[in-house]
Amino acid sequence: MFEKTTILFFAGISPLCAQGVLDPLLVTATRSEQAESTAPYTADSLDSVFLRDHSPRTLPDALQYIPGVLVQKTAHGHGSPFIRGFTGRQNLLLVDGVRVNNSTFRGGPIQYWNTVDSLAIDHIEVIKSQGSVLYGSDAVGGTVNAFTKSSGFRDETAGRAYAGGSAFYEYRANGGGSHISRLESETGVGGKFGVLLGVSAKDYGDIEDSAVGRMHNTGYPEQNLDFRLDWAATPESTLTFASNYVNQDDISRWHRTLDNPGWTDGSHVAAPGKWTENTYDQERSLTYLRYAGENPQANAPVKRWSATLSFQATDDSEFQNRLPDSLATNSRVLRGSSIDVETTGIDLVLESPVGPGSLVYGFDFYHDDVNSSGYTSNALGGPRAEVLPVADDSDYDLFGVYSQYVFKPTDRFELTAGARYTHAEATLGRFAGGDDESRDWDDVVGSLRGIYSLNDGWSVYGGISQAFRAPNIEDLSGNSVAKANTTLMGNLDLNPEKYITYELGARQQTETTSLNLAVFYTAADELIVSSYTDNTQKTSIASNAGDGYVYGVELEGAWQFHPQWMLTGFAAWQEGRTESATFVGGPVEDKPNTRQLPLSGSVALRWDDASGKFWVEGRILASNHEDRITDVDQAADNQRIPTGGTPGYVVASLRAGWHATDNLDLTCGIENLSDESYRVHGSGQNEAGLSGIFGVKVGW
Numbered sequence: 001m002f003e004k005t006t007i008l009f010f011a012g013i014s015p016l017c018a019q020g021v022l023d024p025l026l027v028t029a030t031r032s033e034q035a036e037s038t039a040p041y042t043a044d045s046l047d048s049v050f051l052r053d054h055s056p057r058t059l060p061d062a063l064q065y066i067p068g069v070l071v072q073k074t075a076h077g078h079g080s081p082f083i084r085g086f087t088g089r090q091n092l093l094l095v096d097g098v099r100v101n102n103s104t105f106r107g108g109p110i111q112y113w114n115t116v117d118s119l120a121i122d123h124i125e126v127i128k129s130q131g132s133v134l135y136g137s138d139a140v141g142g143t144v145n146a147f148t149k150s151s152g153f154r155d156e157t158a159g160r161a162y163a164g165g166s167a168f169y170e171y172r173a174n175g176g177g178s179h180i181s182r183l184e185s186e187t188g189v190g191g192k193f194g195v196l197l198g199v200s201a202k203d204y205g206d207i208e209d210s211a212v213g214r215m216h217n218t219g220y221p222e223q224n225l226d227f228r229l230d231w232a233a234t235p236e237s238t239l240t241f242a243s244n245y246v247n248q249d250d251i252s253r254w255h256r257t258l259d260n261p262g263w264t265d266g267s268h269v270a271a272p273g274k275w276t277e278n279t280y281d282q283e284r285s286l287t288y289l290r291y292a293g294e295n296p297q298a299n300a301p302v303k304r305w306s307a308t309l310s311f312q313a314t315d316d317s318e319f320q321n322r323l324p325d326s327l328a329t330n331s332r333v334l335r336g337s338s339i340d341v342e343t344t345g346i347d348l349v350l351e352s353p354v355g356p357g358s359l360v361y362g363f364d365f366y367h368d369d370v371n372s373s374g375y376t377s378n379a380l381g382g383p384r385a386e387v388l389p390v391a392d393d394s395d396y397d398l399f400g401v402y403s404q405y406v407f408k409p410t411d412r413f414e415l416t417a418g419a420r421y422t423h424a425e426a427t428l429g430r431f432a433g434g435d436d437e438s439r440d441w442d443d444v445v446g447s448l449r450g451i452y453s454l455n456d457g458w459s460v461y462g463g464i465s466q467a468f469r470a471p472n473i474e475d476l477s478g479n480s481v482a483k484a485n486t487t488l489m490g491n492l493d494l495n496p497e498k499y500i501t502y503e504l505g506a507r508q509q510t511e512t513t514s515l516n517l518a519v520f521y522t523a524a525d526e527l528i529v530s531s532y533t534d535n536t537q538k539t540s541i542a543s544n545a546g547d548g549y550v551y552g553v554e555l556e557g558a559w560q561f562h563p564q565w566m567l568t569g570f571a572a573w574q575e576g577r578t579e580s581a582t583f584v585g586g587p588v589e590d591k592p593n594t595r596q597l598p599l600s601g602s603v604a605l606r607w608d609d610a611s612g613k614f615w616v617e618g619r620i621l622a623s624n625h626e627d628r629i630t631d632v633d634q635a636a637d638n639q640r641i642p643t644g645g646t647p648g649y650v651v652a653s654l655r656a657g658w659h660a661t662d663n664l665d666l667t668c669g670i671e672n673l674s675d676e677s678y679r680v681h682g683s684g685q686n687e688a689g690l691s692g693i694f695g696v697k698v699g700w
Contacts, residue, residue: 023509028094028125028145030406030416031134031349031360032304037509039127040416040449040461042068042518042554046124053615053657053667055170055695057180057204059116059124059146064621064680066126067554067570069142070597072109072682074640076207076218077251077280080109082595082682084128084520085550085576086141090469090497094135094145096242098288098310101138102341103368103396103426103472106480107488107528107542109595109682112314113144115246115284117224119168119182119200122149129501129520131465133418133447136364136400140467140499140522148244150228151186153194163187166699174671174691175214176205193231200224209689211677216259217252218685237293245285253278255639255684256485258324263686265677268642274325274485283315288345303351303358310345318389320481323379334381335481337374337389343367357407360418368396370473390490391437391477393429398422398470404447416449416463424470424496431477434492439476441496443468462504469497475528475542482540483637488530491542498525508557515557524548529580537636541584548578550593564610569603575628582632594633594641595682598626598648616656624648626681640684649678655693667695 024047029039036043044066056062060079064071070082080087089105093113105112125145132139156162165185172178180202188194202222208214226244233239254260260273288310295303317338326333349362372392375384404418425440449463471494474480478490505518527546533539552574560566576593604619627645634641655669675690 026125028143029127032351037507040451040463041130042128042505044126048122051121056118058114059118060113062124067556067572068128072595072680074109074684075251075253076685077114077220077248078111079114083142085574085593089138090140092135092139092143095286096148097145099345099366102343104339104341104370104390104474106474115282116146117200117246120148120198120226120244122147129465129503131447132445132467133402133404133420136422137398137468137470149196150230151188151194151196153188153230154191156190158191160190162190164700166697168697170695172691172693174688175208176219178204191232196228198226207688209677209686210675212263212686215254215685218254220248220251222248236296240290243287248282251280265647268644268647270642271638273639276321276323278320281317286312301352303353306349308347312343314341332376333379334377339389340371342369357405359403359405361403363401366398370394387479388431389480390473391428391431394473395427396473397425412453414451419446426473426476428477432479437492441470443496457508457510459507465501467499486537486636487539489541494528495526495544497527512560518554521551531581531584533584546578546580550574550576564608566606571601572597573599591630592628594629596628599624613659619653622650640682646681649676651676663699665697669693
């Protein structure tokens with residue numbers, strides 16, 4: 001414990017974490033391009049160089065290097081980041097600015113963030129505690145915008161045809177071994193148009209660690225396809241057509257199955273699995289058409305604009321075989337379910353100069369068409385009884401109109417104020433307990449933020465932001481299995497969750513250093529929580545019975561103390577509690593939130609050769625022991641959370657790269673150098689032990 005605490009303390013006092021570029025440009029914070037150092041929010045970005053050099057296995061894996069984020073993994077193929085204490089449908093995921101969250105997202109950790117191909121991402125922006133003014137429902141803990149790759153035709157020689165591409169292969173040596181590959185090609189005419197086509201194929205093998213050994217059936221296959229066409233409609237505007245697709249098969253919720261033998265770390269014991277099988281298949285596609293540009297005229301009434309029409313399709317299916325947990329052959333132990341969602345979206349963003357500042361305004365509308373099916377059967381595969389995971393033949397509409405004004409009362413002070421009106425409506429078809437039900441809600445939220453420059457290097461920022469989350473179809477009609485084996489039922493009598501975040505931060509920015517310290521407090525009212533119907537803890541029902549809070553502190557930065565050397569790192573900690581009843585009709589209890597971020601941190605040292613051909617990076621990632629959980633909650637989720645909480649860990653890694661030629665890049669790395677057996681708090685399996693990673697990229 002002393003060594004772990006010492007390393008975390010060092011990470012906290014060192015000049016700490018910008019990834020790659022010290023002051024990158026952001027668009028997610030205000031829907032208008034600005035430097036990260038001038039944003040009135042705590043913001044982080046992972047640029048293309050960082051993603052290339054670290055080759056994160058999934059999108060959630062990439063976020064583990066951002067302070068205040070705990071990346072929980074129910075399964076090796078499921079990742080759900082907790083951002084400032086919130087996860088799943090209380091964080092908003094965007095791809096190229098298009099909303100990915102839909103009305104069937106479950107409460108707690110979800111798997112959908114893993115359905116974004118990490119190899120197709122150019123860069124990622126994370127805005128914490130942004131609130132719901134700019135992007136609507138769900139943006140509570142954070143808004144994450146994953147920007148996909150494009151051909152970059154505007155950077156090519158004007159009027160000249162070009163063509164190129166690359167082939168990438170990576171082998172991860174841990175356990176059954178993983179083979180990850182991507183082929184992409186691009187062509188176009190500089191300044192006129194560009195086309196990019198990418199194909200990714202991934203065969204993840206079973207992972208293993210030093211205590212559990214090989215975790216059988218944690219591996220899975222994945223196939224991805226992405227296409228993008230950008231055309232310069234005018235010198236100042238671009239028409240974009242993009243489409244991406246992902247398919248994942250046989251992802252096992254390993255912690256529930258007999259493949260899980262349990263895990264013991266000293267006095268901490270995680271229970272073994274009890275089911276024969278619990279697997280997921282996931283498909284998701286996103287296609288959008290966007291026209292965006294800017295007017296160069298000084299007095300133009302509209303300075304910038306972006307209009308997007310999008311269509312998404314998701315197919316999420318699950319199979320459960322609960323034997324031998326239930327040995328009675330006539331009991332309903334086989335369960336299959338499928339949820340298909342088609343989402344149509346319209347998004348319009350305009351920016352106009354108004355008085356001494358700039359006004360960003362617009363509207364967005366998303367419509368979900370939801371179909372579901374499901375059954376239970378006995379162990380012999382006998383007659384099936386219908387059990388729908390959510391209401392079948394349902395619709396969900398989310399409409400919002402917003403505006404945000406940015407101006408400078410003085411040269412040193414910038415103020416940002418905004419508001420949004422939202423209308424949400426759910427029309428439910430058939431579901432357990434009824435059919436043809438309809439609910440709707442209206443909500444208005446606001447935000448007031450400011451940033452003040454103390455001098456050329458230091459600034460302070462902060463403000464108040466409101467957020468909300470409208471009940472979705474899963475909240476209202478869900479019938480799913482959560483934790484180790486608890487049936488979670490929806491409830492028609494639900495209202496929106498409401499949040500308000502207070503934040504204060506200090507930021508320092510120079511050519512060689514970057515430092516950010518932020519503290520935040522989020523109050524939550526009318527949280528949708530689940531209470532057990534009886535003391536067997538087998539069934540729970542949702543209600544607006546929760547009131548709570550989360551607060552925390554984050555420190556991050558970077559120091560380029562030599563042209564070839566950079567030190568980066570971060571430290572973060574959170575505390576949160578919720579008042580709710582454990583059992584329906586029971587007394588209200590003040591309980592710690594079940595998956596809180598313990599004191600966590602990272603420190604990395606990177607060397608880049610003066611010629612630009614070689615780089616080497618060493619990193620330490622560490623977390624303290626996490627035991628802030630009630631006995632009831634731990635017992636209900638004992639396959640993921642050990643008795644006494646989740647042990648702390650210190651994990652070291654080493655990576656290196658060689659730019660051998662203009663067309664050849666080689667990378668290698670060793671992760672978990674000490675082969676430590678550990679898991680991220682709340683996860684369903686341990687992380688991989690000692691692992692070698694070898695990559696090669698050939699360009700043309």
